Structure formats: structure tokens, C-alpha cells
Amino acid sequence: MSITLQSFGAAGEVTGSKHLVEVDGVRVLVDCGAFQGRRAAADAKNRELLEGIPADSIEAVVLTHAHYDHCGLLPLLVKRGFSGNIFATSATRDLANLVMMDSAHIQARDAEYLAKQAARKNEKFDWKPLYDDFDVIQAMNQFITINYHRSISVTKGVDIEFLDAGHILGSALVRMTLSDSKGHRIVVGFTGDLGRNGKPIIRDPEFLTDIDYLVLESTYGDRLHEETEDAVERLAGAVRRTAEAGGKLIIPAFAVERTQELVFYLHLLGDAKRIPILPIWVDSPMATDATAIFRIHPECYDKETNDAFTKHSENPFGFASLRFSRTVDESKALNSAREPMIIISADGMCEAGRIQHHLAHNIGNKANTVLIVGYMAEGTLGRKLSEGQKEVRILGDFYHVEAKIEEIDAFSAHADYGETIAWLGHTDLQRLKKIFLVHGEASALESLKEKTLAAGARESLIVQKGESYKLA
Numbered sequence: 191m192s193i194t195l196q197s198f199g200a201a202g203e204v205t206g207s208k209h210l211v212e213v214d215g216v217r218v219l220v221d222c223g224a225f226q227g228r229r230a231a232a233d234a235k236n237r238e239l240l241e242g243i244p245a246d247s248i249e250a251v252v253l254t255h256a257h258y259d260h261c262g263l264l265p266l267l268v269k270r271g272f273s274g275n276i277f278a279t280s281a282t283r284d285l286a287n288l289v290m291m292d293s294a295h296i297q298a299r300d301a302e303y304l305a306k307q308a309a310r311k312n313e314k315f316d317w318k319p320l321y322d323d324f325d326v327i328q329a330m331n332q333f334i335t336i337n338y339h340r341s342i343s344v345t346k347g348v349d350i351e352f353l354d355a356g357h358i359l360g361s362a363l364v365r366m367t368l369s370d371s372k373g374h375r376i377v378v379g380f381t382g383d384l385g386r387n388g389k390p391i392i393r394d395p396e397f398l399t400d401i402d403y404l405v406l407e408s409t410y411g412d413r414l415h416e417e418t419e420d421a422v423e424r425l426a427g428a429v430r431r432t433a434e435a436g437g438k439l440i441i442p443a444f445a446v447e448r449t450q451e452l453v454f455y456l457h458l459l460g461d462a463k464r465i466p467i468l469p470i471w472v473d474s475p476m477a478t479d480a481t482a483i484f485r486i487h488p489e490c491y492d493k494e495t496n497d498a499f500t501k502h503s504e505n506p507f508g509f510a511s512l513r514f515s516r517t518v519d520e521s522k523a524l525n526s527a528r529e530p531m532i533i534i535s536a537d538g539m540c541e542a543g544r545i546q547h548h549l550a551h552n553i554g555n556k557a558n559t560v561l562i563v564g565y566m567a568e569g570t571l572g573r574k575l576s577e578g579q580k581e582v583r584i585l586g587d588f589y590h591v592e593a594k595i596e597e598i599d600a601f602s603a604h605a606d607y608g609e610t611i612a613w614l615g616h617t618d619l620q621r622l623k624k625i626f627l628v629h630g631e632a633s634a635l636e637s638l639k640e641k642t643l644a645a646g647a648r649e650s651l652i653v654q655k656g657e658s659y660k661l662a
């Protein structure tokens with residue numbers, strides 16, 4: 191009889207979050223995320239799921255937030271026999287539905303495309319999607335939504351409470367209380383992804399004050415962000431310059447959170463007359479759907495958002511100059527438009543989606559600006575632009591980069607190490623026995639290990655994938 195912790199993803203890397211807690215043999219999974227990265231390698235890792243552990247032996251899942259690398263394999267878990275409850279905030283449930291459905295559709299499209307390619311080359315083809323939309327619907331049937339600060343028993347010996355994580359809409363820190371048959375009672379904190387103070391729309395992260403163990407994310411364990419205030423002014427500057435030059439401002443952004451933040455800032459800047467009124471196009475069907483979900487979850491907004499908008503029955507994500515394009519024709523029409531405008535489109539790393547067409551049409555014109563506001567993984571078109579490459583390949587053709595490329599890194603949704611250590615300062619370090627570091631590249635993990643120890647943590651260790659750690 192014992193309490194253990196084991197990770198099957200986000201151990202020594204960033205994506206694929208899956209942390210298994212076991213109390214007297216009862217299994218609860220915290221997050222069931224997909225691995226991302228190079229296609230074939232990620233696909234193989236995703237199929238391993240929980241390695242040898244059968245999906246139907248999991249009693250319940252606790253979901254911290256709706257990013258794909260935290261919720262993306264729930265439908266696969268369900269397909270493989272998991273029939274228990276999935277606990278999440280209601281905003282997380284709604285966004286997760288969108289994210290998982292999107293993945294099912296992309297996988298179905300990929301399967302079709304790859305099958306055609308193989309047939310053309312006379313090759314054997316047996317790749318199957320991890321799951322389809324029916325698996326997503328089945329997973330949705332297993333959700334139990336619970337608000338912040340409402341504790342609930344998820345199974346025998348396991349109680350949870352969600353606290354604000356300040357990362358994306360609906361995101362939660364988890365305070366998990368575990369009791370075994372020997373009378374041990376311990377509290378484990380999970381950060382999921384730890385957000386930041388002062389992010390727009392959502393509230394600041396709360397603190398996990400009284401816990402015995404902490405599973406801590408480390409994405410920016412070796413980096414500091416620039417100030418958000420300067421970033422908003424730089425955003426305003428880019429809009430003003432675009433208006434003066436008569437060009438287009440193209441902003442690649444992921445559909446969930448970053449797009450809504452940009453719309454929110456542009457709304458505030460417009461109201462304050464700090465930018466001229468230009469048409470703002472959100473050109474991504476998924477971003478349009480995600481924005482609708484943001485709109486119906488005012489319970490997740492911070493005071494500033496409620497004061498600025500909700501009180502006056504105004505919608506922070508809808509204003510006169512904002513337009514959503516859904517159809518491909520609407521999207522194409524933007525290419526021939528001559529007036530200055532702002533186009534926000536996905537995907538955020540410029541590797542797929544409508545953003546590629548906008549870049550192809552606009553990158554050769556000096557009057558235009560491409561504004562990079564998110565993390566660009568190595569090898570992606572977004573990274574090449576951010577590195578200042580002058581010749582880039584888009585949709586099979588080469589283009590000379592004439593547009594101005596600007597980058598703002600302050601919109602990150604993850605705490606940097608300074609913010610993480612300041613946040614940890616609110617935890618009772620006398621009581622905290624150990625920190626388990628997850629969700630980071632090797633250098634970030636090493637750096638955060640040192641920094642947490644220097645800040646007074648008694649023990650801090652880098653979690654190894656598959657290894658079982660005894661908590662009691």
C-alpha cells in the first residue's frame with residue numbers, strides 16, 4: 191500500500207503531459223496530452239500512450255487545461271477502454287472539445303492525403319489516425335466540469351481543487367489531496383502550465399501554499415521575458431506604421447488564447463485612440479470558434495476585463511472594425527484588398543493553414559509587416575522569418591523577404607524563471623518535501639533545478655519518463 195507518481199510524457203521534454211498518481215493501486219491521470227514535433231516520431235510516441243499500463247485501469251483523469259499537449263490523447267485513452275470521469279473547468283471542457291475535434295479532422299485529412307500519395311507510388315499504406323470524431327464525442331461524454339475553488343472527490347482517496355493558473359482560459363493549478371489505507375495523507379500540487387501575472391482577459395495565477403510535493407513545469411526555466419507594457423506599445427507602433435505605409439500587418443497566431451489576446455489589446459488600443467481604426471481580420475475558422483467560447487466564459491475573466499467590458503455589456507472580442515472570415519473565398523479576397531489592414535491567422539508557427547497564403551502574397555512588399563508574437567520551433571517557417579532569412583520557401587515556391595519582420599516575445603503564456611521563483615515564494619518551503627520538474631528541455635530543467643534549490647527548496651529533481659517515485 192503506497193502513493194506513487196509516474197510520468198509518461200513531458201518528462202525531459204515539453205510536450206505529451208501525462209502524470210499518473212497511484213493510491214493503493216487506484217490510478218488517476220493528470221493530463222493526457224499528445225506529443226508534438228516531427229511527425230513520425232511524435233506519432234509513434236503517441237501510440238505508446240501509457241506504455242504498458244492499460245487504459246481501462248485508469249480510474250479518473252484530471253485535466254489542467256485545453257492545450258493539445260495536455261488534452262490531445264484523451265480520445266485515444268477512451269478508445270482504448272478508459273470509461274472513467276474526466277474532471278476539468280467548464281471553459282477547459284469547451285476548448286478541449288474544439289482542440290480534440292480539430293485534431294481528429296486534421297488526422298482524417300492526413301490519412302486521406304497520405305493514402306493517395308502512397309497509391310500514386312504503388313506503396314503499401316496502413317497508417318490510421320489515432321482517433322476520429324466519434325472518439326472525441328465519447329470523451330466529451332465523460333467530462334465532469336467543476337469550478338475553481340470547489341473541491342471534489344475524483345475517486346477513493348483522491349480529492350482535488352482547481353485554482354487559477356493564469357495560463358489560458360479555464361487553465362487550472364491542481365491541489366490534490368491523497369489518503370491511503372495506512373492513514374497517510376499528503377497534498378500534491380500540479381502547476382499544469384504556470385501562467386503569468388498581468389495577462390489580459392484571465393486572472394493571475396493563484397498560489398499552492400500548503401503542499402507536500404509539487405509537480406512544476408519548466409518551459410522557461412532558463413529564460414526571462416520582456417515587459418508586457420512595452421510589448422503593447424510596440425504592437426501599437428506596428429499598427430501605426432502599417433497604416434502610414436498603406437500596407438498589411440500580418441500576425442501569425444495560434445487559434446486559442448493568443449488570437450483572443452491580440453483582439454483584446456487591439457480593442458483597448460483602439461478605444462484609447464492609440465491606434466488608427468483599421469479593419470482587423472481574424473482569418474481562421476478555429477480561432478473564430480475559440481473566440482465564441484471565450485465570449486461565453488466571463489467567469490474566467492479578471493477584474494479589468496469585467497470593468498472594461500462586461501459591466502457595459504460590451505463584448506471584448508467584438509467591435510466595429512473586427513471581422514471574422516470563415517470561408518476560403520473570404521480568406522482569398524483579403525489578398526486582393528488594397529486598403530491597410532491587420533490579418534491574424536493560424537497556425538502560429540506558419541507551418542500550415544491560411545497564414546501561409548497571406549505570407550506568400552504579402553512578404554515581397556516593403557509596406558507590409560509580419561509580426562511574430564509566439565514561440566517558433568526550430569525548422570519552422572516562422573523561425574526562419576524570425577532569424578531574418580531573406581529567401582524563404584512558402585507552399586513550394588521561393589519568396590524574397592521585403593516585408594518588415596518584427597518580433598515581440600512578451601505575450602508568452604508561461605512564467606519565466608523569475609516569475610516561477612517569485613510564485614514559489616508563496617509556498618511553505620518548510621512543508622514542501624520535494625519538487626518534481628517536468629515540461630522543459632534539458633537546459634531549462636537543469637537551470638530551474640538550481641534556481642529552486644537556491645530559493646530554498648529542500649529537494650528538486652528532474653523527472654525521468656516511466657520512473658515511479660514513492661510519495662508515501
Ligand SMILES: [Zn+2]
Nearest residue numbers: 255257357383
Ligand atoms: Zn499550455
